Amino acid sequence: MTETQPPTHEVGAQDDIELRLGANLVHLPVIRSVAASIAMRADFDLDAIADLRLAVDEACSTLITRAEPGSTMVCRFTIDDAELRFSGAVVSSAGEAPSTASFGWRVLTTLADSASSWIEPGAHNGQRNWVHIELAKRKPAFT
Amino acid sequence: MSDLLDVRTESAGDTPTIVVAAVGEVDLGTVDTLRAELHAAAGRAVPPGPLVADLSDVSFFGSAGLTVLMSAHEECAARDIAFRVVAPSRTVLRPLQLTGLDEVLELTASREEALATASASRS
Numbered sequence: 001m002t003e004t005q006p007p008t009h010e011v012g013a014q015d016d017i018e019l020r021l022g023a024n025l026v027h028l029p030v031i032r033s034v035a036a037s038i039a040m041r042a043d044f045d046l047d048a049i050a051d052l053r054l055a056v057d058e059a060c061s062t063l064i065t066r067a068e069p070g071s072t073m074v075c076r077f078t079i080d081d082a083e084l085r086f087s088g089a090v091v092s093s094a095g096e097a098p099s100t101a102s103f104g105w106r107v108l109t110t111l112a113d114s115a116s117s118w119i120e121p122g123a124h125n126g127q128r129n130w131v132h133i134e135l136a137k138r139k140p141a142f143t
Numbered sequence: 144m145s146d147l148l149d150v151r152t153e154s155a156g157d158t159p160t161i162v163v164a165a166v167g168e169v170d171l172g173t174v175d176t177l178r179a180e181l182h183a184a185a186g187r188a189v190p191p192g193p194l195v196a197d198l199s200d201v202s203f204f205g206s207a208g209l210t211v212l213m214s215a216h217e218e219c220a221a222r223d224i225a226f227r228v229v230a231p232s233r234t235v236l237r238p239l240q241l242t243g244l245d246e247v248l249e250l251t252a253s254r255e256e257a258l259a260t261a262s263a264s265r266s
Contacts, residue, residue: 026172061205
Protein backbone atom coordinates (compact mmCIF):
# COMPACT_ATOMS: atom_id res chain seq x y z
CA MET A 1 0.00 0.00 0.00
CA THR A 2 2.89 2.31 0.60
CA GLU A 3 4.74 1.30 -2.55
CA THR A 4 2.93 3.42 -5.10
CA GLN A 5 4.04 5.03 -8.30
CA PRO A 6 7.64 6.11 -8.61
CA PRO A 7 8.39 9.81 -8.95
CA THR A 8 7.24 11.16 -12.24
CA HIS A 9 10.48 12.26 -13.80
CA GLU A 10 11.49 10.15 -16.73
CA VAL A 11 13.43 7.01 -16.16
CA GLY A 12 16.99 7.88 -16.91
CA ALA A 13 19.56 6.65 -19.31
CA GLN A 14 21.87 3.68 -18.95
CA ASP A 15 24.16 5.47 -16.55
CA ASP A 16 21.57 6.43 -13.97
CA ILE A 17 21.67 4.57 -10.70
CA GLU A 18 18.53 4.15 -8.68
CA LEU A 19 18.22 3.00 -5.10
CA ARG A 20 14.94 1.97 -3.55
CA LEU A 21 15.04 1.32 0.14
CA GLY A 22 12.93 1.53 3.24
CA ALA A 23 12.52 5.13 4.34
CA ASN A 24 14.44 4.39 7.51
CA LEU A 25 17.39 6.18 9.09
CA VAL A 26 19.30 2.91 9.46
CA HIS A 27 19.90 2.98 5.70
CA LEU A 28 21.71 6.33 5.71
CA PRO A 29 25.20 4.76 5.78
CA VAL A 30 24.42 2.70 2.67
CA ILE A 31 23.21 5.74 0.78
CA ARG A 32 26.32 7.69 1.81
CA SER A 33 28.54 4.86 0.59
CA VAL A 34 26.80 4.70 -2.76
CA ALA A 35 27.03 8.49 -3.14
CA ALA A 36 30.74 8.44 -2.33
CA SER A 37 31.40 5.58 -4.68
CA ILE A 38 29.60 7.24 -7.57
CA ALA A 39 31.39 10.54 -6.95
CA MET A 40 34.73 8.74 -6.86
CA ARG A 41 34.09 7.15 -10.24
CA ALA A 42 33.09 10.54 -11.60
CA ASP A 43 36.56 11.84 -10.68
CA PHE A 44 35.54 14.08 -7.83
CA ASP A 45 38.42 14.84 -5.47
CA LEU A 46 38.38 13.67 -1.85
CA ASP A 47 36.98 16.90 -0.45
CA ALA A 48 34.23 17.02 -3.06
CA ILE A 49 33.38 13.38 -2.35
CA ALA A 50 33.08 14.15 1.36
CA ASP A 51 30.90 17.16 0.57
CA LEU A 52 28.62 15.14 -1.65
CA ARG A 53 28.32 12.42 0.99
CA LEU A 54 27.28 15.06 3.50
CA ALA A 55 24.81 16.77 1.14
CA VAL A 56 23.14 13.50 0.16
CA ASP A 57 22.93 12.48 3.81
CA GLU A 58 21.18 15.74 4.69
CA ALA A 59 18.75 15.33 1.80
CA CYS A 60 17.88 11.76 2.75
CA SER A 61 17.64 12.51 6.48
CA THR A 62 15.16 15.25 5.67
CA LEU A 63 13.13 12.97 3.41
CA ILE A 64 13.09 10.00 5.77
CA THR A 65 11.82 12.07 8.69
CA ARG A 66 8.89 13.14 6.50
CA ALA A 67 8.12 9.75 5.00
CA GLU A 68 5.09 7.67 5.81
CA PRO A 69 6.10 4.96 8.27
CA GLY A 70 6.92 1.75 6.45
CA SER A 71 7.17 3.43 3.06
CA THR A 72 9.90 3.31 0.43
CA MET A 73 12.39 6.02 -0.50
CA VAL A 74 13.52 6.34 -4.09
CA CYS A 75 16.95 7.82 -4.78
CA ARG A 76 18.43 8.43 -8.18
CA PHE A 77 21.95 9.43 -9.13
CA THR A 78 22.44 10.89 -12.59
CA ILE A 79 25.79 11.75 -14.09
CA ASP A 80 26.38 13.72 -17.24
CA ASP A 81 29.34 15.63 -18.62
CA ALA A 82 28.73 18.59 -16.38
CA GLU A 83 27.44 17.39 -13.06
CA LEU A 84 26.35 14.68 -10.68
CA ARG A 85 22.71 14.99 -9.75
CA PHE A 86 20.93 13.37 -6.85
CA SER A 87 17.18 13.23 -6.55
CA GLY A 88 15.25 11.60 -3.76
CA ALA A 89 11.56 11.22 -3.04
CA VAL A 90 9.31 9.78 -0.38
CA VAL A 91 5.58 9.44 0.11
CA SER A 92 4.46 11.74 2.86
CA SER A 93 1.33 13.04 4.47
CA ALA A 94 3.12 16.36 4.97
CA GLY A 95 1.62 19.18 2.97
CA GLU A 96 4.60 21.48 2.99
CA ALA A 97 8.06 21.28 1.51
CA PRO A 98 10.86 20.66 4.04
CA SER A 99 11.99 23.63 6.13
CA THR A 100 14.77 25.63 4.58
CA ALA A 101 15.68 27.19 7.93
CA SER A 102 17.36 24.11 9.44
CA PHE A 103 21.08 23.46 9.90
CA GLY A 104 20.62 20.54 7.55
CA TRP A 105 19.25 22.60 4.71
CA ARG A 106 21.98 25.20 5.22
CA VAL A 107 24.64 22.53 4.99
CA LEU A 108 22.99 21.01 1.94
CA THR A 109 22.62 24.24 -0.01
CA THR A 110 26.14 25.39 0.78
CA LEU A 111 27.65 22.11 -0.35
CA ALA A 112 25.66 21.63 -3.51
CA ASP A 113 25.84 23.88 -6.54
CA SER A 114 22.06 23.81 -6.68
CA ALA A 115 19.35 22.33 -4.50
CA SER A 116 15.60 22.39 -4.33
CA SER A 117 12.72 20.68 -2.62
CA TRP A 118 9.09 20.55 -3.54
CA ILE A 119 5.82 18.74 -3.01
CA GLU A 120 4.08 16.76 -5.70
CA PRO A 121 0.45 16.06 -4.92
CA GLY A 122 -0.47 12.38 -4.88
CA ALA A 123 -1.94 11.04 -8.09
CA HIS A 124 -4.94 9.35 -6.52
CA ASN A 125 -6.50 12.35 -4.81
CA GLY A 126 -5.53 10.82 -1.49
CA GLN A 127 -3.83 12.84 1.21
CA ARG A 128 -0.38 11.50 0.44
CA ASN A 129 2.11 13.54 -1.49
CA TRP A 130 5.54 12.94 -2.89
CA VAL A 131 8.20 15.05 -1.23
CA HIS A 132 11.18 15.63 -3.50
CA ILE A 133 14.69 16.90 -2.88
CA GLU A 134 17.11 17.38 -5.71
CA LEU A 135 20.68 18.57 -5.65
CA ALA A 136 23.52 18.85 -8.12
CA LYS A 137 27.25 19.11 -7.83
CA ARG A 138 29.38 20.17 -10.78
CA LYS A 139 32.06 17.81 -11.90
CA PRO A 140 35.61 18.97 -11.35
CA ALA A 141 36.88 21.06 -14.23
CA PHE A 142 39.55 19.59 -16.44
CA THR A 143 42.93 21.17 -15.81
CA MET B 144 21.39 1.19 19.12
CA SER B 145 24.01 0.41 16.49
CA ASP B 146 27.66 -0.37 15.98
CA LEU B 147 28.05 2.69 13.84
CA LEU B 148 28.68 4.99 16.75
CA ASP B 149 30.33 4.30 20.07
CA VAL B 150 30.29 7.02 22.71
CA ARG B 151 32.17 6.81 26.01
CA THR B 152 32.45 9.15 28.93
CA GLU B 153 35.66 9.39 30.91
CA SER B 154 36.67 11.57 33.80
CA ALA B 155 40.23 12.79 33.56
CA GLY B 156 41.98 12.37 36.91
CA ASP B 157 40.43 14.08 39.90
CA THR B 158 39.78 17.29 38.04
CA PRO B 159 36.22 18.39 37.31
CA THR B 160 36.99 17.50 33.72
CA ILE B 161 34.76 15.12 31.77
CA VAL B 162 35.57 13.82 28.30
CA VAL B 163 32.89 12.38 26.06
CA ALA B 164 34.60 10.59 23.18
CA ALA B 165 32.73 9.51 20.08
CA VAL B 166 33.99 6.92 17.61
CA GLY B 167 32.16 6.28 14.35
CA GLU B 168 29.48 7.97 12.30
CA VAL B 169 27.20 10.67 13.67
CA ASP B 170 24.03 10.92 11.60
CA LEU B 171 20.34 11.32 12.34
CA GLY B 172 20.09 7.59 12.99
CA THR B 173 22.90 7.42 15.56
CA VAL B 174 22.90 10.87 17.11
CA ASP B 175 20.69 9.96 20.08
CA THR B 176 23.60 8.07 21.64
CA LEU B 177 25.77 11.18 21.53
CA ARG B 178 22.95 13.41 22.75
CA ALA B 179 22.22 11.20 25.75
CA GLU B 180 25.86 10.88 26.71
CA LEU B 181 26.57 14.62 26.42
CA HIS B 182 23.41 15.52 28.29
CA ALA B 183 24.30 13.18 31.15
CA ALA B 184 27.85 14.51 31.26
CA ALA B 185 26.65 18.12 31.29
CA GLY B 186 24.44 17.30 34.23
CA ARG B 187 27.32 15.73 36.11
CA ALA B 188 29.93 18.36 35.25
CA VAL B 189 31.09 20.79 37.93
CA PRO B 190 31.93 24.41 37.11
CA PRO B 191 34.25 25.50 35.62
CA GLY B 192 34.57 22.19 33.80
CA PRO B 193 35.60 21.72 31.14
CA LEU B 194 33.31 19.23 29.47
CA VAL B 195 35.11 18.02 26.37
CA ALA B 196 33.47 16.40 23.36
CA ASP B 197 36.27 14.55 21.61
CA LEU B 198 35.29 14.00 17.98
CA SER B 199 38.77 13.00 16.77
CA ASP B 200 37.59 9.55 15.70
CA VAL B 201 34.35 10.58 14.07
CA SER B 202 34.26 9.52 10.43
CA PHE B 203 30.98 11.18 9.48
CA PHE B 204 29.31 14.20 11.03
CA GLY B 205 25.94 15.41 9.79
CA SER B 206 23.80 18.33 10.89
CA ALA B 207 22.11 16.20 13.54
CA GLY B 208 25.44 16.33 15.36
CA LEU B 209 25.51 20.12 15.10
CA THR B 210 22.20 20.39 16.91
CA VAL B 211 23.46 18.17 19.70
CA LEU B 212 26.67 20.17 20.12
CA MET B 213 24.66 23.38 20.34
CA SER B 214 22.40 21.90 23.03
CA ALA B 215 25.42 20.85 25.07
CA HIS B 216 26.99 24.27 24.55
CA GLU B 217 23.88 26.01 25.88
CA GLU B 218 23.44 23.60 28.74
CA CYS B 219 27.05 24.16 29.82
CA ALA B 220 26.90 27.93 29.35
CA ALA B 221 23.91 28.11 31.66
CA ARG B 222 25.96 26.46 34.40
CA ASP B 223 29.28 28.25 33.78
CA ILE B 224 30.95 25.13 32.51
CA ALA B 225 33.44 25.44 29.68
CA PHE B 226 32.42 23.23 26.76
CA ARG B 227 35.14 22.34 24.28
CA VAL B 228 34.96 20.33 21.09
CA VAL B 229 37.99 18.45 19.81
CA ALA B 230 37.59 18.68 16.04
CA PRO B 231 40.88 18.01 14.26
CA SER B 232 39.44 16.61 11.04
CA ARG B 233 37.76 18.19 8.05
CA THR B 234 34.94 15.69 8.53
CA VAL B 235 33.79 17.50 11.65
CA LEU B 236 35.10 20.97 10.87
CA ARG B 237 33.35 21.24 7.52
CA PRO B 238 29.74 21.22 8.77
CA LEU B 239 30.70 23.46 11.69
CA GLN B 240 32.22 26.01 9.34
CA LEU B 241 29.36 25.86 6.85
CA THR B 242 26.91 26.84 9.55
CA GLY B 243 29.15 29.35 11.33
CA LEU B 244 29.15 27.26 14.50
CA ASP B 245 32.95 27.23 14.48
CA GLU B 246 32.59 30.85 15.65
CA VAL B 247 30.24 29.91 18.47
CA LEU B 248 31.76 26.74 19.85
CA GLU B 249 35.19 26.50 21.42
CA LEU B 250 37.12 24.17 19.09
CA THR B 251 40.49 22.60 19.71
CA ALA B 252 42.76 20.50 17.55
CA SER B 253 43.58 17.91 20.22
CA ARG B 254 42.30 16.51 23.47
CA GLU B 255 45.44 17.74 25.23
CA GLU B 256 44.68 21.26 24.14
CA ALA B 257 41.09 20.94 25.28
CA LEU B 258 42.19 19.78 28.71
CA ALA B 259 44.86 22.42 29.19
CA THR B 260 43.63 25.02 31.61
CA ALA B 261 45.57 27.64 29.67
CA SER B 262 43.23 27.25 26.73
CA ALA B 263 40.87 29.99 27.80
CA SER B 264 37.46 30.45 26.27
CA ARG B 265 37.48 32.24 22.95
CA SER B 266 33.79 32.90 22.81
